Amino acid sequence: MKSFSYLALLSAIAPCALAGSGVDGVDVLIDIIQPQNSYPQTSDKLVSIQKPAKEEYEYVIVGSGPGGAPLAANLAIAGHSVLLIDAGGDYGHLRERESPALANPSSERNEVSWGFFTHHYENEELALKDRKLTYLTPDGQFYSGVNPPEGSTVLGNFYPRYGGLGGCAEHNALVSLLPSKNDWNNIKNITGDDSWDNSAMRKYFKKIEKAEYELPAGTEDSHGHDGYISIATNPAGIAAQDIKLMSVFAGAAKAFGVDNTEITAAINEAVATAEENSIDYETGLLPLNMTTAMTDAMANMLTWDINNDDEDRDLKKTFARLPQHMDSTNYRRSTPRDYVYDTWAATTSNGTKKYKLDVALHTLATKVVFDTTGDKPKAVGVDYLFGESLYRADPRANHTEDGGEPGTVRATKEVIVAGGTFNSPQLLKLSGVGPREELESFDIPVVLDLPGVGSNLQDRIETSVNAEFPTNFTRILACYYLAADGDPCWAQYVDPENEGAAKGTYASNGVVMGSFWTSSFSDDGEHDLWIGGFPALFNGFYPGYSSNAATTANKNWWSWLVLKAHTRNNAGTVKLASSNPRDTPIITFHNTYEGQTKEEADKDVGAMVEGMRMAVSFFENIPAIDGAATVFWPPKEVRDDDAALSEWIVEESWGHHASCSNKIGSDDDKMAVLDSKFRVRGTEGLRVVDASAWPRIPGTFPVLPIMMMSEKATEDILATQTGGGGNKPPGSCSRKHNH
Numbered sequence: 001m002k003s004f005s006y007l008a009l010l011s012a013i014a015p016c017a018l019a020g021s022g023v024d025g026v027d028v029l030i031d032i033i034q035p036q037n038s039y040p041q042t043s044d045k046l047v048s049i050q051k052p053a054k055e056e057y058e059y060v061i062v063g064s065g066p067g068g069a070p071l072a073a074n075l076a077i078a079g080h081s082v083l084l085i086d087a088g089g090d091y092g093h094l095r096e097r098e099s100p101a102l103a104n105p106s107s108e109r110n111e112v113s114w115g116f117f118t119h120h121y122e123n124e125e126l127a128l129k130d131r132k133l134t135y136l137t138p139d140g141q142f143y144s145g146v147n148p149p150e151g152s153t154v155l156g157n158f159y160p161r162y163g164g165l166g167g168c169a170e171h172n173a174l175v176s177l178l179p180s181k182n183d184w185n186n187i188k189n190i191t192g193d194d195s196w197d198n199s200a201m202r203k204y205f206k207k208i209e210k211a212e213y214e215l216p217a218g219t220e221d222s223h224g225h226d227g228y229i230s231i232a233t234n235p236a237g238i239a240a241q242d243i244k245l246m247s248v249f250a251g252a253a254k255a256f257g258v259d260n261t262e263i264t265a266a267i268n269e270a271v272a273t274a275e276e277n278s279i280d281y282e283t284g285l286l287p288l289n290m291t292t293a294m295t296d297a298m299a300n301m302l303t304w305d306i307n308n309d310d311e312d313r314d315l316k317k318t319f320a321r322l323p324q325h326m327d328s329t330n331y332r333r334s335t336p337r338d339y340v341y342d343t344w345a346a347t348t349s350n351g352t353k354k355y356k357l358d359v360a361l362h363t364l365a366t367k368v369v370f371d372t373t374g375d376k377p378k379a380v381g382v383d384y385l386f387g388e389s390l391y392r393a394d395p396r397a398n399h400t401e402d403g404g405e406p407g408t409v410r411a412t413k414e415v416i417v418a419g420g421t422f423n424s425p426q427l428l429k430l431s432g433v434g435p436r437e438e439l440e441s442f443d444i445p446v447v448l449d450l451p452g453v454g455s456n457l458q459d460r461i462e463t464s465v466n467a468e469f470p471t472n473f474t475r476i477l478a479c480y481y482l483a484a485d486g487d488p489c490w491a492q493y494v495d496p497e498n499e500g501a502a503k504g505t506y507a508s509n510g511v512v513m514g515s516f517w518t519s520s521f522s523d524d525g526e527h528d529l530w531i532g533g534f535p536a537l538f539n540g541f542y543p544g545y546s547s548n549a550a551t552t553a554n555k556n557w558w559s560w561l562v563l564k565a566h567t568r569n570n571a572g573t574v575k576l577a578s579s580n581p582r583d584t585p586i587i588t589f590h591n592t593y594e595g596q597t598k599e600e601a602d603k604d605v606g607a608m609v610e611g612m613r614m615a616v617s618f619f620e621n622i623p624a625i626d627g628a629a630t631v632f633w634p635p636k637e638v639r640d641d642d643a644a645l646s647e648w649i650v651e652e653s654w655g656h657h658a659s660c661s662n663k664i665g666s667d668d669d670k671m672a673v674l675d676s677k678f679r680v681r682g683t684e685g686l687r688v689v690d691a692s693a694w695p696r697i698p699g700t701f702p703v704l705p706i707m708m709m710s711e712k713a714t715e716d717i718l719a720t721q722t723g724g725g726g727n728k729p730p731g732s733c734s735r736k737h738n739h
Helices: 015-019 068-077 100-106 181-191 198-208 236-240 243-256 261-276 292-301 336-345 420-430 436-441 488-494 545-549 598-620 642-652 703-720 732-738
Strands: 027-031 056-062 082-085 113-118 134-136 141-145 153-162 209-211 229-231 318-320 357-360 363-371 378-386 405-417 461-468 514-517 529-534 557-564 573-575 586-588 630-633 686-688
Touching: 056 068, 056 378, 068 082, 068 336, 068 357, 068 703, 082 405, 100 545, 113 586, 181 198, 198 209, 198 703, 236 243, 236 292, 243 261, 243 292, 243 514, 243 529, 243 598, 261 292, 336 357, 363 405, 363 420, 405 420, 405 703, 420 573, 461 598, 461 642, 529 598, 557 598, 598 642
Parallel strands: 056 082, 056 405, 082 357, 209 229, 405 686
Antiparallel strands: 027 141, 113 153, 134 141, 134 153, 318 514, 363 378, 378 405, 461 557, 461 630, 514 529, 529 557, 573 586
């Protein structure tokens, strides 16, 4: 089997490859370090690469994602000296990072992609049934599929994380949704801490948000308007220029039980007008001035603000626009990385540094340092290695030699670990905090036997329903996805003369709406199913997936993604592979029946069956504009049988919202790692603030809830300080340098 060049890879998975036998899955062989474009970053406003500038800070924060980054900026603005550590660099102005449409390619940029290989199942026979499983070939390449070259070794399921300043907020799909009411109230009920009450938590959302989209009348007070994260929605006219795309939207509405009469009439009117004026709507875009009726009809269907504070927000079956963390002028990604940069770069009127925030990049934290002379071990610093690509999730890392310049930085107040669901438990264990038996097996001195570290790992289960149309989606027809020079979609996107929908495809993440509803298996009546779709082929993660999702050659695919919220499985684990901090841990999710009782797994899988049947019906109800869609994934013989579809979900489902591996819990829960103030139980001066802190996986999309957690942690930390500068939590007025 030959290795594909980059451009050949763009069309490596044609529909026939998936639809031919129906069950063969992906079949891709690529180099570990993928060829990619060499466009420079669009701005030089970047944090410089350096190791810790000082030997001592009040707060040392490890990890710059949605948990660590806001916390670092907040504490610095409050007057404290803060060091923020990240093993990657600052790539905040990569084209792939900036454009909402290029989220998938951003997750596979060699400079920032941390490619973990996780295990859906410990049972090898079951794991091998996954049609996108990845292997290391004898030639040192990645193969994904069911026909690996002889002598290949199973690696697992590709799980891309972002290795750089800003964390996974830099490469996600930008969806910014509040968690459900019960997500916050669950923590309140577990811990007895009323500050986690859903109504109390909304103030953190309002601190974060700078709402830049039209809100329903009367809801303005429930949103934030001066936060550090711009939140907007896709310009409506972008979708409306593509008749085929609008017909898919209309079909989904009808299947979902939403009256699509107005949108269907508007589509028919646009088709008639185009034909009368000899406008080719089958291979070209409608002029924006011809899309008003469709745009208005779509707006009338999507009136529900999914981040509202209504009592029935989490219960109401609804079609809704998806708020995204981007601005509404240039439609650039807006993240805590920007907040950190603005705080780090801020100066006083005389040009001196305004805040005591240092950022150490290419700095891999290897151990939390403890003073063990007191009643409890107290975190007093962090050991690190300085150097690029030291962590072996980085595709460029050296796997045979250990590199990096060692150093130590002291923390006079606290060390805060915010490395994410995989790396935070790994760092705690490397530091001697974790299950005694596991630590001793690697000769790691036990500082604190804390059995819950690295347990309780949870994730979504997600699948896709994919189809091909006889003709192309015109919305994406001109786009190169930066695979070649002169990309007209990029030129349109960055043209300062263009506004709103005129900025085109790259100003949108491509997901017109989300459908939220409750399956018959929901425990509390809250939404537990979500479907969203876009004109691309996406059926899970594997090395090279982003090049196949949207290609220069194939423009006639559509994927509906079905996501199960509030999954019940908490049997996943993050375990050390070695005592070497450069090595990635062993991550096993124990999905579905491997980690749950049959009764509980039946509920999760059953809900997914309902979701996939809904997604299939979305295709079946599309108005006939220029030919029906042909669903090819899953194949018909699977779709037509509930038992076969359930088996497909067990074999094929994936996740990308890993969480809960250092859970907050009650005082009497021996597996609880954190208390309600994010403090690591049994220690002093040590907290964890990231997705690993959740006791139960939240809502549908986690980035906004994690930022809210970070805001709460800021308040909790500042409340413990007495005397000296920095007692006042930062308010919106202190953040105006960001705007």
